[in-house]
Amino acid sequence: MNNYKDKILGALLGAAVGDSMGTISEGFSPEFLKKRYSGYIEDLLDPTDDGMTVNAHAGMVSDDFSVAYYTAEVMLEARSKITPELAKKGLLRWWEHPEYTCYCGPSTKKGIMRLMDSAGQETPDTELMFNNKLVTNGAGMKAGLMGLFNPENPQAAVRDAITMCSLTHTNPLSLAGACAAAGATAAAFGKGISYLELIQAGIACAKEGYELTAPHFGPLAGGDIERRIGLATEIGLKYQHDFEKAMITIADTIGCGIYAYEAIPAAFGMIAATKGETMPALIMSVNAGSDADSVACIIGYILGAYRGTGSMPDKFLSMIDTANDFSLEHLAEGILKIVEEAANDK
Amino acid sequence: MTSELIKQRTISSYMHTVVADALAMPFMNRPCKILASYFEHSGSPLNLTQALEGSPGEGKKVGSVTDVASLGSTILSYLLRQNASINVAGIKEALVLWKDSPFTSEYYQTYAGNATRRGIDIIQGAYEYTRFDKVPCDSRRISNGAASRAWVAGLMNPGNIDQAIRDAVTMSAVTHRNAIALSGAAIVAALVSSALVKKLTAADVYELAVSCAKESYKYAESVIGITSVGSKILPRLEIAAEIAVKYRHDEGKLLRDLNDFVGFGNYTSEVVPAAIGIVLAYGQDIKKSLSIAIAAGNNCNKTAAIVAAICGADADAAWLYDQYWDEVCQANSCDLRGVHKQLMEA
Numbered sequence: 001m002n003n004y005k006d007k008i009l010g011a012l013l014g015a016a017v018g019d020s021m022g023t024i025s026e027g028f029s030p031e032f033l034k035k036r037y038s039g040y041i042e043d044l045l046d047p048t049d050d051g052m053t054v055n056a057h058a059g060m061v062s063d064d065f066s067v068a069y070y071t072a073e074v075m076l077e078a079r080s081k082i083t084p085e086l087a088k089k090g091l092l093r094w095w096e097h098p099e100y101t102c103y104c105g106p107s108t109k110k111g112i113m114r115l116m117d118s119a120g121q122e123t124p125d126t127e128l129m130f131n132n133k134l135v136t137n138g139a140g141m142k143a144g145l146m147g148l149f150n151p152e153n154p155q156a157a158v159r160d161a162i163t164m165c166s167l168t169h170t171n172p173l174s175l176a177g178a179c180a181a182a183g184a185t186a187a188a189f190g191k192g193i194s195y196l197e198l199i200q201a202g203i204a205c206a207k208e209g210y211e212l213t214a215p216h217f218g219p220l221a222g223g224d225i226e227r228r229i230g231l232a233t234e235i236g237l238k239y240q241h242d243f244e245k246a247m248i249t250i251a252d253t254i255g256c257g258i259y260a261y262e263a264i265p266a267a268f269g270m271i272a273a274t275k276g277e278t279m280p281a282l283i284m285s286v287n288a289g290s291d292a293d294s295v296a297c298i299i300g301y302i303l304g305a306y307r308g309t310g311s312m313p314d315k316f317l318s319m320i321d322t323a324n325d326f327s328l329e330h331l332a333e334g335i336l337k338i339v340e341e342a343a344n345d346k
Numbered sequence: 347m348t349s350e351l352i353k354q355r356t357i358s359s360y361m362h363t364v365v366a367d368a369l370a371m372p373f374m375n376r377p378c379k380i381l382a383s384y385f386e387h388s389g390s391p392l393n394l395t396q397a398l399e400g401s402p403g404e405g406k407k408v409g410s411v412t413d414v415a416s417l418g419s420t421i422l423s424y425l426l427r428q429n430a431s432i433n434v435a436g437i438k439e440a441l442v443l444w445k446d447s448p449f450t451s452e453y454y455q456t457y458a459g460n461a462t463r464r465g466i467d468i469i470q471g472a473y474e475y476t477r478f479d480k481v482p483c484d485s486r487r488i489s490n491g492a493a494s495r496a497w498v499a500g501l502m503n504p505g506n507i508d509q510a511i512r513d514a515v516t517m518s519a520v521t522h523r524n525a526i527a528l529s530g531a532a533i534v535a536a537l538v539s540s541a542l543v544k545k546l547t548a549a550d551v552y553e554l555a556v557s558c559a560k561e562s563y564k565y566a567e568s569v570i571g572i573t574s575v576g577s578k579i580l581p582r583l584e585i586a587a588e589i590a591v592k593y594r595h596d597e598g599k600l601l602r603d604l605n606d607f608v609g610f611g612n613y614t615s616e617v618v619p620a621a622i623g624i625v626l627a628y629g630q631d632i633k634k635s636l637s638i639a640i641a642a643g644n645n646c647n648k649t650a651a652i653v654a655a656i657c658g659a660d661a662d663a664a665w666l667y668d669q670y671w672d673e674v675c676q677a678n679s680c681d682l683r684g685v686h687k688q689l690m691e692a
Contacts, residue, residue: 028483029573050480129400130375132611132644221377221644224606231607253585255577255615257485262577290485290575 004339006308007189008148009332013312014278014304015144016320016328018296019065020044020058021286027052028289030251040287042279044319054102059316059323063108063138064297066100067091068145069326071164076334081149081342082160087167088115105138105258111168135173135222137263139165141294143178144301147185148335149342151305154183158205162213171220172213177260179209180225180268181298188305195276198306199268203229206264223261228254232269239273246273247284256290263291267298278303278311347543352504355542355659357689360422362658363497363651364682365666366636367415368674370650371406372397376643378605382598391640392633394673402456409670409677413457414651416680418495420444421517423681425502426688432499432513437520438469449679459612461487465521484524485575490617492518494648496531497655500538501689510539511558515566525566525574530614532562533579533622534652541659548626551656552587555622559583577615582608586623594627597638610644617645621652629653632661 024047025033033041036048047053053062061069071082071090078086095101095112104112139161146160161182162175169175183205184198206226232254239246250269255262267285274280281303285296303311321327372395373381384398385391397403403410424440425432445454445466458466464487467473478486492514499514514535515528522528536558540546546554559580567573586608593600604623609616621639628635635657639650675682 027478027481027485027575029575032483032573050482052478052481054477130377132375219377219380221375221605222611223609227606249581252578253581255613257488257576257613259611261609289483 007305010308011301011305012328014300016065018300019061022293022296023062025292059319063103064141067094068142070094087164107134107136108138108168132221137260139169139174139178140181140264143182144185146182150186151189154186157182157186173222174260175213176206176210176225177264180206185301228265229268232265233272236269236272251288278307359659362654364415365670366650366654367411370640370647371403378643381643391637407677409674412647414494416453419685423685459491462491462521487522487524488576490614492522492527493530496534497538499535505543507536510535523570527614528566529563530618533558537656582619586619590623590626610642621649632657
């Protein structure tokens, strides 16, 4: 498990960096970004005041990474892998941080309101039975964390991702996306694994996640996560030689929007396009705009774990820690301890 | 083609669109997988029936239409009454009329999407601007509301494709200032305009849709002056066409792949290419193409209306008169018979 620590820290850093860089470009088009920045965004930058960010500065993350950060924090305090109770506690702790919760998406907000209600009286759900607007990527953006608690064990990561994410995302498509992200992150710890095998793990885990959750949660309409990851990967492989073409084709064809069946397949397509290289994939997702912070965060977990901290510039760790008052290294050590204790228990 | 025949085709297109909306209304939002087993037990989708539990139209009369036919008819009727071509002031007045009239306000209340509501609020000075309105790219008005009523611009311009495109953009930019949404509207208008004056082959439909997707996007962007964020229509159209060719003899697989890869959701880049995919595969048989569009669920009222507006121009309307038209007219408070009469007298 010697190299696990660097991989865990790499994943946390990759996800935080992806989120922070993507926060700058979220809501913009690739063409607009290229013009505004006279090229690609490749660094942690201060956001402009006409974007989606609120009072942020270089290195600050948004909801994408922070919700996982606070969930990890409560797991470390409990010295435990995820449980429904810890998932709930993590969400509620995150909810105490308005600097991050201001980015909260519709499914997460609905889930938290439900959790807060459950302390008092249940309120009847008056929404539509099939509200397809809830098939969002909020589960996928945070689920990579569960891969870190289950290195080299994608099946366990799938189960934990469902436990973590089903409080807020009660539909099989969002959860399939979460399982793809978590499973690929767990697979990234394997020795000698190729980036294509990472993608295959993501596809297999999306399928497993869908099958595990479909009997329990009402299905919602939307594109197929597993098959769209396959299509995105095809596009990525086809344009490996042309960064710009790959980015635009994935953004235009698959989409990098808020729906799980766009953002999650796009992340895998970009991993394929960049041969699983951390920074090129992060830069591609950030400069594709739209829901860039979520796509980049998902990529950051997977490739940060795959390539480790050395695949990103040294300065990023201190920038992220300082901007958010985090200690990613402390978090990584705590996660490793839980992983080791779980292994010893076996 | 004589002007009398063009008039007949215009009326046929209109009636098919209205009836398609009413036929699809009960199945809105449901995933196609669930509807597949529903229709296995309950027969053809081409029956007027009660809205399924939990769908937006639950509790409405059998034969009720949605925003698609009610707003489209209101706009069409308003313009015919004024003896006017499509113009911004007229569209604004028709939108407000649709929202506030006692005969149509229930359709607004039940079905109007965010972009349409926002557009009407702006017209009425009731919109509260937020910081997101400062973002110089648009990702929030990519929805399919504009495309779903753009058949009006087609009906107003039989055979004049260029004018139909310009009118679709003029008409739609009031609510959907997003080049992707406007381009989708332009494609629908162009196809309807063309279908009114000639029998379209699949090759005609594909060529016109592709050329219009390319041209209208640029035109729309120049009209609204901001770039748009999101998955694009052209690449999804190409995927839809591939699926249509592959599964032109297998309705089940056509529907599955259009859902999985293209989508029937609320983005314009889903419904417009998916509807055209159905037209490409089964456009010569309106009953079959409408059945598929309705069985798609999700935003099936919009998919079905687009399919019907294009294919309906060339279809024998007898089955509509016999089975559905009277019942649909009786079920609705908006004056569908009046619009029909206006078209007859135009």
